[in-house]
Amino acid sequence: MQQPSSRLIHLLLAKSILEALLITAVAVAFYFATTNPYVRGWLDRVDGQSVSGWVVDESNASARVEVQLFIDGMFVGDKPAADFRPDVHAANRADDDWHGFVFNTPSLQAGEHEACAYAVHAARGGRRQTLQLIGKPLRFRVPAGTNDR
Amino acid sequence: MMHDQDIGFQRSLSVPALASWEILSVVTSVLIAEWIAAATVGINKLVIAIPVTLAFVFMILSHREHRESLKDLGFRLDNFVAAMLMLLPPMVVSTLVFLVVGGLSGSGIHPLRWSISRPLVVQLSLGALWGLTQQYVLQAFINRRTMLVVGRGWVSILIVAAIFAGLHLPNVWLAVITFAGGVIWATVYQRTPNLFALAVSHSLMTWVVISTAPPSALHHLRIGFSYFG
Numbered sequence: 173m174q175q176p177s178s179r180l181i182h183l184l185l186a187k188s189i190l191e192a193l194l195i196t197a198v199a200v201a202f203y204f205a206t207t208n209p210y211v212r213g214w215l216d217r218v219d220g221q222s223v224s225g226w227v228v229d230e231s232n233a234s235a236r237v238e239v240q241l242f243i244d245g246m247f248v249g250d251k252p253a254a255d256f257r258p259d260v261h262a263a264n265r266a267d268d269d270w271h272g273f274v275f276n277t278p279s280l281q282a283g284e285h286e287a288c289a290y291a292v293h294a295a296r297g298g299r300r301q302t303l304q305l306i307g308k309p310l311r312f313r314v315p316a317g318t319n320d321r
Numbered sequence: 322m323m324h325d326q327d328i329g330f331q332r333s334l335s336v337p338a339l340a341s342w343e344i345l346s347v348v349t350s351v352l353i354a355e356w357i358a359a360a361t362v363g364i365n366k367l368v369i370a371i372p373v374t375l376a377f378v379f380m381i382l383s384h385r386e387h388r389e390s391l392k393d394l395g396f397r398l399d400n401f402v403a404a405m406l407m408l409l410p411p412m413v414v415s416t417l418v419f420l421v422v423g424g425l426s427g428s429g430i431h432p433l434r435w436s437i438s439r440p441l442v443v444q445l446s447l448g449a450l451w452g453l454t455q456q457y458v459l460q461a462f463i464n465r466r467t468m469l470v471v472g473r474g475w476v477s478i479l480i481v482a483a484i485f486a487g488l489h490l491p492n493v494w495l496a497v498i499t500f501a502g503g504v505i506w507a508t509v510y511q512r513t514p515n516l517f518a519l520a521v522s523h524s525l526m527t528w529v530v531i532s533t534a535p536p537s538a539l540h541h542l543r544i545g546f547s548y549f550g
Contacts, residue, residue, distance in 0.1 A: 183379060184339075184346055190375060191349065191350065194371055198357055
């Protein structure tokens with residue numbers, strides 16, 4: 173049987189390297205197309221009454237970031253993070269006092285629930301929108317008898 | 322002039338090992354196009370062309386290295402009729418099976434379902450061109466290299482069919498159908514290598530499947546990342 177040529181081995185190695193570079197480039201491009209690495213925020217408090225937190229786009233600290241709230245995976249509502257949060261400003265995380273958000277907790281069954289707040293990231297002139305989790309999901313309990321609001 | 326390290330390379334890699342690497346390399350390119358590059362379609366469609374181009378450039382250079390002629394690969398007409406005659410019985414049986422499936426499934430038989438906007442003859446011709454491309458990769462490259470690894474026969478035929486089916490995942494029904502098609506086409510190619518006959522068969526069988534199988538099962542023939550879109 174004929175021995176394989178070293179040129180074929182070099183071709184295979186070159187092709188593998190080019191494909192590894194392509195995958196890396198795609199991964200990096202995909203990350204920047206779907207993620208804003210400058211978004212900072214936190215989901216502070218969740219209970220049966222309200223959900224609150226703050227979020228800042230450090231690349232444009234004067235802008236208000238749009239926030240979407242989901243409870244148990246269900247969309248609850250969205251609003252710009254423009255509520256009064258002087259503590260965020262005092263901690264040098266923002267240029268002004270208006271980067272907080274507060275949602276009223278909707279009527280829920282008694283028991284354990286999970287709230288997730290997301291910053292809306294618009295790319296490619298707003299044609300592509302992705303959600304970035306703010307802080308961590310927070311679990312909370314609605315006691316029995318409080319779901320009649 | 323050959324260097325010492327090149328000689329060492331050759332001694333450490335046998336022909337079957339190198340052929341396996343070649344198969345893996347081309348399959349990887351297709352998977353990159355189907356799964357990774359397809360995920361970026363919203364960003365830039367040209368990304369898909371990069372792994373596909375790399376694969377084709379590599380396959381052409383590989384044929385040169387293996388000293389394979391176009392006739393060796395199956396780009397020939399002298400055995401076209403013989404290959405079609407071999408393909409005919411399984412095509413007739415498959416068509417009958419799919420007609421029964423179409424009749425029993427309730428989805429009906431719709432010969433013009435493949436394309437609403439194009440005449441059937443044009444669609445079949447385009448299907449034959451696409452079939453020729455797929456059969457070239459599957460038979461003239463993967464099948465030939467698989468034969469270098471495990472030899473001619475059922476083992477190589479099943480490996481080729483399994484690769485063909487795997488490249489159609491996660492569309493399970495399409496993977497099942499392409500596995501069956503892969504067995505038939507790989508068998509015929511090993512006995513009578515003619516890519517034009519396989520391309521005609523590929524196009525006709527695609528038409529039969531689309532016209533008879535329930536559209537919900539075929540999921541618009543979507544594969545890879547696009548399956549979820």
